[in-house]
Structures are given as structure tokens and as C-alpha cells.
Amino acid sequence: MASVSAKSKAAASPAAKRAGKPAATKAAPKNSTSKAASPQELKHFYREMLLIRRFEEKAGQLYGMGLIGGFCHLYIGQEAVVVGMQAAIGEGDSVVTSYRDHGHMLATGMESRGVMAELTGRSGGYSRGKGGSMHMFSREKNFYGGHGIVGAQVPIGTGIAFANQYEGNDRVCLTYMGDGAVNQGQVYESFNMAALWKLPVVYVIENNQYGMGTSVQRAAAGRDLAERGYAYGIPGEVVDGMNVLTVKAAAEKAVAYARAGKGPYILEMKTYRYRGHSMSDPAKYRSKEEVNKMRQERDPIDNVRKMLMDAGITEDDLKVIDRDVKDIVTDAADFAQSSPEPDPSELWTDILVEA
Amino acid sequence: MPIEVLMPALSPTMTEGKLSNWLKKEGDAVKAGDVLAEIETDKATMEVEAVDEGTLGKILVAAGTEGVAVNTPIAILLEEGESASDAKPAPKAAEPSPAKEEAEAEAPKAAAAPAAPKASVPASDEDRYFASTRTQTVREALRDAMAEEMRLDKKVFLMGEEVAQYQGAYKVSQGLLDEFGAKRVIDTPITEQGFAGLATGAAFKKLRPIVEFMTFNFAMQAIDQILNSAAKTLYMSGGQMGCPIVFRGPNGAASRVGAQHSQCYASWYAHCPGLKVVAPWSAADAKGLLKSAIRDDNPIIFLENELLYGQSFEVPESEEFVVPIGKAKIVRAGSDVTIVAFSIMVGRALQAAEKLAEQGIEAEVIDLRTIRPLDTETIINSVKKTNRLVSCEEGWPYAGIGSELAALMMEECFDHLDAPVKRVSGADVPLPYAANLEKMALPQADHIIEAAKAVCYR
Numbered sequence: 001m002a003s004v005s006a007k008s009k010a011a012a013s014p015a016a017k018r019a020g021k022p023a024a025t026k027a028a029p030k031n032s033t034s035k036a037a038s039p040q041e042l043k044h045f046y047r048e049m050l051l052i053r054r055f056e057e058k059a060g061q062l063y064g065m066g067l068i069g070g071f072c073h074l075y076i077g078q079e080a081v082v083v084g085m086q087a088a089i090g091e092g093d094s095v096v097t098s099y100r101d102h103g104h105m106l107a108t109g110m111e112s113r114g115v116m117a118e119l120t121g122r123s124g125g126y127s128r129g130k131g132g133s134m135h136m137f138s139r140e141k142n143f144y145g146g147h148g149i150v151g152a153q154v155p156i157g158t159g160i161a162f163a164n165q166y167e168g169n170d171r172v173c174l175t176y177m178g179d180g181a182v183n184q185g186q187v188y189e190s191f192n193m194a195a196l197w198k199l200p201v202v203y204v205i206e207n208n209q210y211g212m213g214t215s216v217q218r219a220a221a222g223r224d225l226a227e228r229g230y231a232y233g234i235p236g237e238v239v240d241g242m243n244v245l246t247v248k249a250a251a252e253k254a255v256a257y258a259r260a261g262k263g264p265y266i267l268e269m270k271t272y273r274y275r276g277h278s279m280s281d282p283a284k285y286r287s288k289e290e291v292n293k294m295r296q297e298r299d300p301i302d303n304v305r306k307m308l309m310d311a312g313i314t315e316d317d318l319k320v321i322d323r324d325v326k327d328i329v330t331d332a333a334d335f336a337q338s339s340p341e342p343d344p345s346e347l348w349t350d351i352l353v354e355a
Numbered sequence: 356m357p358i359e360v361l362m363p364a365l366s367p368t369m370t371e372g373k374l375s376n377w378l379k380k381e382g383d384a385v386k387a388g389d390v391l392a393e394i395e396t397d398k399a400t401m402e403v404e405a406v407d408e409g410t411l412g413k414i415l416v417a418a419g420t421e422g423v424a425v426n427t428p429i430a431i432l433l434e435e436g437e438s439a440s441d442a443k444p445a446p447k448a449a450e451p452s453p454a455k456e457e458a459e460a461e462a463p464k465a466a467a468a469p470a471a472p473k474a475s476v477p478a479s480d481e482d483r484y485f486a487s488t489r490t491q492t493v494r495e496a497l498r499d500a501m502a503e504e505m506r507l508d509k510k511v512f513l514m515g516e517e518v519a520q521y522q523g524a525y526k527v528s529q530g531l532l533d534e535f536g537a538k539r540v541i542d543t544p545i546t547e548q549g550f551a552g553l554a555t556g557a558a559f560k561k562l563r564p565i566v567e568f569m570t571f572n573f574a575m576q577a578i579d580q581i582l583n584s585a586a587k588t589l590y591m592s593g594g595q596m597g598c599p600i601v602f603r604g605p606n607g608a609a610s611r612v613g614a615q616h617s618q619c620y621a622s623w624y625a626h627c628p629g630l631k632v633v634a635p636w637s638a639a640d641a642k643g644l645l646k647s648a649i650r651d652d653n654p655i656i657f658l659e660n661e662l663l664y665g666q667s668f669e670v671p672e673s674e675e676f677v678v679p680i681g682k683a684k685i686v687r688a689g690s691d692v693t694i695v696a697f698s699i700m701v702g703r704a705l706q707a708a709e710k711l712a713e714q715g716i717e718a719e720v721i722d723l724r725t726i727r728p729l730d731t732e733t734i735i736n737s738v739k740k741t742n743r744l745v746s747c748e749e750g751w752p753y754a755g756i757g758s759e760l761a762a763l764m765m766e767e768c769f770d771h772l773d774a775p776v777k778r779v780s781g782a783d784v785p786l787p788y789a790a791n792l793e794k795m796a797l798p799q800a801d802h803i804i805e806a807a808k809a810v811c812y813r
Contacts, residue, residue, distance in 0.1 A: 128593035135591035159556020189549025350594040353652035
């Protein structure tokens with residue numbers, strides 16, 4: 001009978017109410033954008049998203065030139081997610097994510113130079129060239145990586161939240177994962193413990209529709225991924241991840257919930273990556289039309305651009321930002337090519353903390 | 356015929372227990388299923404139920420008796436029409452079980468541990484702490500190490516399955532919940548990958564978790580987090596993300612628990628840069644090394660052994676006593692052959708050394724204590740003296756610790772060797788359940804004696 005009572009309990013929770021009507025795979029869920037954003041704020045979002053986009057385009061170029069090796073997973077198309085989420089957290093809050101991590105690092109305020117130089121494997125990189133695209137960290141910015149094993153960052157983010165609770169501060173940890181990770185067992189082990197101990201963690205599922213080449217429909221049973229925490233009593237919400245304002249509004253709610261000690265919260269961001277899974281992915285599992293349609297109709301940067309124009313910001317104003325961003329990225333790329341390779345002695349350092 | 360109620364074996368490794376309490380008294384009628392008595396095993400307090408109907412005729416072992424061997428008659432159950440006088444006088448004790456025999460043979464006399472050496476064992480910084488000692492089991496020593504470190508540093512906490520309310524599946528964490536509370540002694544769900552990863556995240560955030568695996572067999576569920584997250588992140592982050600964490604629990608064969616629950620992981624973890632791997636034998640080393648492990652800023656794999664938990668040794672009284680990680684110990688000095696062992700194999704190596712001495716071969720026994728980083732200096736210096744090496748491990752031979760020692764000998768001691776290295780190890784098979792096969796699969800003192808004689812050409 002235990003299962004019956006659990007079910008009825010869940011039905012009474014706000015989480016289950018949200019589950020009511022499955023939105024399933026329909027794009028553009030309707031979310032509130034709470035209050036209208038100021039032109040100031042919109043400009044900030046525009047700049048942040050554009051920086052990520054231009055940075056990633058440059059990374060793609062450098063990859064093509066053979067300056068970046070290995071895996072390189074670009075974030076182009078998904079910029080509204082990290083920029084919106086970041087707007088809802090503050091000093092001391094932490095971020096951890098998977099290997100599609102360049103955007104997250106830039107959003108936390110990590111330097112473009114250091115990130116790009118890590119991509120080129122140079123001593124000026126955040127991990128001094130020893131981590132690469134998937135493994136960068138910044139204690140200063142509370143960015144905890146950069147993890148290459150699908151789903152492995154989820155227990156880690158849960159543990160960061162555990163540490164916050166243990167230390168008695170009110171900080172939260174944003175723990176990002178992709179739609180592919182959501183099928184990993186350790187994600188549910190984490191959901192269970194986070195809900196059991198009411199840990200201050202917000203799980204952000206970046207549903208970009210494809211886990212490498214497999215669409216969500218072919219990989220994930222059930223309805224919205226946001227519902228994956230319902231069995232544990234974790235509220236979940238589907239969010240239009242192509243709109244930075246809806247992301248921010250949802251993030252504020254989720255972060256406030258976690259910060260208040262009510263436990264974890266799940267946000268499923270419906271988003272889209274324009275590029276392949278990694279640089280070596282030709283993305284033949286979807287049509288050009290699908291990608292083009294998304295770019296033309298839903299692009300997060302174009303969205304904000306329109307909002308800014310509507311608010312009376314001129315093309316010239318935006319050009320200033322465009323130029324500024326371009327300069328930052330050019331400078332980062334120059335630095336990433338001129339920074340020396342790590343000294344051979346680096347091979348043997350940082351294996352263990354020396355007493 | 357009156358029925359003898361025997362002291363039951365209530366865990367795979369139980370050889371004796373305490374008869375804590377009788378719940379029936381002489382003359383009481385008993386039905387099958389009634390609880391007769393409470394028995395404290397090496398792991399828990401268990402109830403003994405009657406399996407037959409009758410009257411409790413005579414209690415043979417009084418409540419409060421400690422060290423009652425498995426299979427000792429503890430009471431007489433009378434069937435209808437019988438009287439207590441019908442019962443034969445009970446034998447003093449039943450035949451000891453094979454497990455008991457082995458445990459006794461393995462357990463060195465507490466006062467003599469670490470085995471009184473004939474030749475002189477080199478002095479070390481640790482010696483001064485042994486001026487004042489108490490006799491403790493490995494289990495108690497481990498608990499004290501955790502308790503002492505938790506008192507010193509509020510960032511240290513213990514997490515694992517059954518560590519809190521149950522007091523530890525093997526009673527290692529007994530009493531810690533009472534002292535430190537539920538915030539710092541945390542029962543987890545049975546989700547090794549999840550809580551190993553969670554603790555790793557907490558360590559990145561500068562807490563100092565001790566993660567208990569009920570046994571290391573279950574840590575295979577978590578090995579991705581241990582290697583890919585805990586061990587590698589310092590390097591991948593260019594030195595930013597240290598991970599001060601201890602993963603501990605019993606490792607290796609227990610007793611008759613089959614292939615999935617009997618495996619030595621020493622060589623698995625020792626293979627990996629970014630980890631330190633520790634495997635103590637004595638209670639003193641267990642305590643001193645666990646304290647060092649908790650204070651270390653790196654991820655530590657701390658391999659315990661279930662069969663050693665109940666063994667007693669002399670442990671320094673001082674809370675200052677710590678054993679440095681990366682330092683082996685010569686537990687018996689000798690000149691003819693070097694025997695290298697760790698964890699439970701140290702006891703067997705010492706037994707072998709005593710028998711070898713009777714045959715005129717003086718073996719030097721080295722307890723590695725730490726598997727990674729390996730104390731190559733102590734091993735090499737010993738072999739320069741004895742010119743022979745026998746390695747002992749319970750794990751499989753293929754790519755085992757013995758293979759590593761053999762490679763070390765080739766690279767560093769080639770000109771000093773008078774015989775090829777011999778490896779004593781577990782048989783290269785999944786551990787069988789049958790008592791005879793299990794015994795064959797695990798390395799015993801006789802195997803070590805045989806190997807030592809072979810390298811001495813005797």
C-alpha cells in the first residue's frame with residue numbers, strides 16, 4: 001500500500017499539479033516573464049549572450065585551424081539558458097555542468113582569455129593547459145567544472161549543495177545536465193538524496209533535443225523531463241529556454257525555493273543547439289530545415305535584439321556592443337595562440353596535493 | 356532425547372560471541388520461534404530463536420559469558436516426559452569450527468604484536484608512542500581514529516550505508532552518531548555512485564568527507580566518481596580543485612561469501628595516479644594511518660579487512676600517534692629472504708616466518724601498509740641484504756601488487772637478486788563458495804613457506 005499513499009501524496013503536491021497536462025515535445029512552453037526587463041538589463045543579456053556566441057564561433061574557427069584539439073562541444077543556440085540562470089544567482093552561489101561548458105564559464109565571469117587558452121592547451125588556460133575544453137574550473141568564480149562523464153556532475157553538484165547546507169550558509173548550487181544525462185542512474189541517486197535531505201540545489205536540464213545523435217523521443221521514456229523528479233517530490237517546470245527572460249523568471253523562483261531550504265528544484269530548459277554534438281559531428285540525424293527554422297524563429301539573441309529595438313535602442317547602440325564583444329573575442333583568440341604551451345615540468349605537477 | 360541448543364554462527368565471520376542475556380529461564384515452556392537468548396556477535400546483537408518445542412531444561416552458559424565459541428551447547432531443551440537429569444553432562448566446548456581455528460592461528464598474541472622480532476627491527480619515529488599502549492581491536496582503533504579527527508576538525512564527517520543508526524554494518528562506526536549527531540554521521544541510501552559523487556562534490560567545496568563503503572565490492576558502482584572525479588580533478592584543474600576525501604571499508608575475502616563479495620582491490624586503485632592507497636594490518640597502523648588519511652589533502656583509498664576487525668593489537672594511548680602514509684614497516688627482521696605483504700597477509704607472513712625460522716631460514720617481513728605511494732626504499736634495502744623476494748597478496752596475480760614488486764626488482768635490484776621473485780597470491784579464479792575450494796583459492800602461510808624455500812633453493 002505504500003505506493004498508493006505515496007501517489008496520493010504526490011498528487012497533492014504543487015509538483016504534480018504542474019505535471020497535470022503534459023506539454024510533451026511541443027516547443028515554446030508558455031512561461032511568465034514576471035516583470036518587464038529594463039533596457040539596461042536587456043542590454044546586459046544581449047552582451048552576455050553575444051559574447052558566448054562569438055566566443056564559440058571563434059572556438060569553432062580555431063578548431064578548424066587545428067589550434068584546438070580533441071573534443072570541443074559548442075554552446076551556440078543555448079545562450080539564453082546560462083545567461084538567464086546566472087541572472088538569478090549571486091555571490092557565493094556555485095555552478096557545475098557537463099562538457100558543453102564554455103558558455104557557463106563565460107557567464108560566471110571567467111575570463112575569455114583563460115577559457116580560450118585552455119581550449120588551445122596553453123599555460124595561460126584556466127587549468128594551465130591540463131584540462132582542455134571539458135575540464136575547466138574556477139574557485140574564484142565558484143565554477144566547479146567542466147565534467148566529461150555524462151551525468152557525473154550531478155552527484156557532485158548535489159555534494160556542493162550538501163556542503164552549503166553543512167556550513168550553514170544560504171548558498172545554492174546550479175547543477176546543469178543535458179537531456180542525455182537525465183537517463184543516467186546516478187542522476188536519480190542524486191535526486192533522491194537531495195530531496196531526502198532538502199539540499200539547496202537547482203537542477204537545470206538543458207534539453208537541446210539531442211543526446212549526441214539520438215533525439216529525446218528515441219532515448220527518454222515518459223513525458224517532460226521536468227517530471228523526472230516528481231517521484232521524489234521535487235517540483236519541476238518546463239521553461240522556454242530560448243527566451244532569456246522566461247529563463248530568468250523561472251530561475252528566480254527555483255533559486256528562491258532552494259535557498260529557502262525547501263530542497264531541490266528542477267527546471268527543464270527547452271533549447272536547441274545549432275551545431276553538432278561536437279566539432280566532429282556532421283549532425284545528419286536532423287534536417288537543415290529544422291535547424292534553420294529554429295535559428296530564424298527562435299534565436300535567443302535575435303529575440304533580445306528585437307526587444308531592445310522595441311524599447312528604442314538604436315542599431316548604432318547595439319553596434320557598440322557588437323564591436324566590444326568582437327574585440328574581447330579577438331583578444332582572447334590572440335592570447336590563446338600566443339600563450340606558451342605548458343612547461344614540460346607541468347606533466348608532473350598537480351597529481352597530488354603536496355603536504 | 357534432550358536437545359542441545361548450540362551457540363549459533365550469526366555472521367559469515369563470527370567464531371565466538373557473548374551470550375548477553377537469557378529471555379527464558381529454566382523450566383519455561385518453549386515453542387519453536389520463541390526467542391531464547393540474545394547474543395552479541397562481532398557485528399550486532401542478535402536473537403536466538405528456538406527451533407524445537409519443549410521445556411528449557413538447563414542453561415549451560417550463563418548470561419554475560421563472553422567468548423562463547425560457535426557450536427558450544429548453551430542450553431538443553433527437554434521434550435515431554437524428560438527431566439533435566441536425563442541430559443548428558445555438556446562437553447566443555449564444542450570442536451572449534453575451521454574458521455575459528457584459522458582466526459586463532461592468525462591472531463597474534465595481543466601483547467606480542469607486532470610479532471616480537473628476533474633480529475632487530477630498525478627503530479622509527481613511531482616507536483616512542485609504544486611506551487604506553489592499550490589492547491584494542493582493529494575495529495575499535497578505526498573508530499577511535501575517526502572520533503579523534505572529528506573532534507579536531509568540524510569539516511570531517513562520515514557518510515555511508517548503515518554508519519549512523521545501525522552503528523555500522525561491521526560496527527566500525529559504533530557510538531559516533533551519539534557523539535557527533537546526525538549532521539556529521541550520515542546514513543545514506545544504497546546508492547554508492549550517488550553518495551561517492553556527492554561526497555566528492557563536498558570535498559571540492561573543502562569539506563573532509565569519510566565515505567564508508569559497506570565493502571569495497573560495492574565501490575565498483577562508484578569507481579567512476581572515485582577515479583574520474585576525485586582522483587583526476589586536481590590535475591585537470593591545474594591544481595585548483597583538491598579533493599580531501601577518504602574512501603574506506605573492508606576489502607578482500609571475508610568468509611564464504613562468494614565471488615561477488617570477495618575481492619581485493621589493491622591493485623585496481625594502486626594503478627591510478629591521483630590516489631593514495633592504504634591497507635593496514637595491525638590496529639595501531641589502522642588507527643595511525645586512518646588519522647593521517649583524514650588529515651591528508653588527497654583522495655585516499657583505505658582498504659580494511661573484515662577478518663582483521665576483531666583482532667587485537669597494542670595501540671599507542673597517545674592521540675598524537677599517526678603513521679605516515681607511504682612508509683612500510685619491517686615487522687620482523689631477517690637476513691635470508693624478504694617477504695613483502697599487506698593487510699591480512701602480514702599475519703600469514705609472520706606465521707610463515709616463524710615456521711621458516713624453525714627450519715633455519717630467517718625471513719624479513721615487510722608490512723607495506725601503504726600500497727601507493729610504495730615505500731620502495733625499504734623494500735630495496737631489505738632485498739640488498741637478503742637477495743630474495745617473496746610477495747604476498749590475497750588478490751589475483753595478474754597485474755597484481757606482486758607483479759609491480761617483481762618489476763621493481765628487475766628495475767632496481769637486478770644485480771642483487773640471487774633468485775627470481777616469487778609471487779604468492781590468490782588463485783586466478785573468481786572466489787568459490789565451497790569451504791574446501793575457498794581455502795584452496797586463498798593464499799595461506801604454507802604457500803609462503805613453500806615460496807620462501809624455493810627462492811632460498813631449499
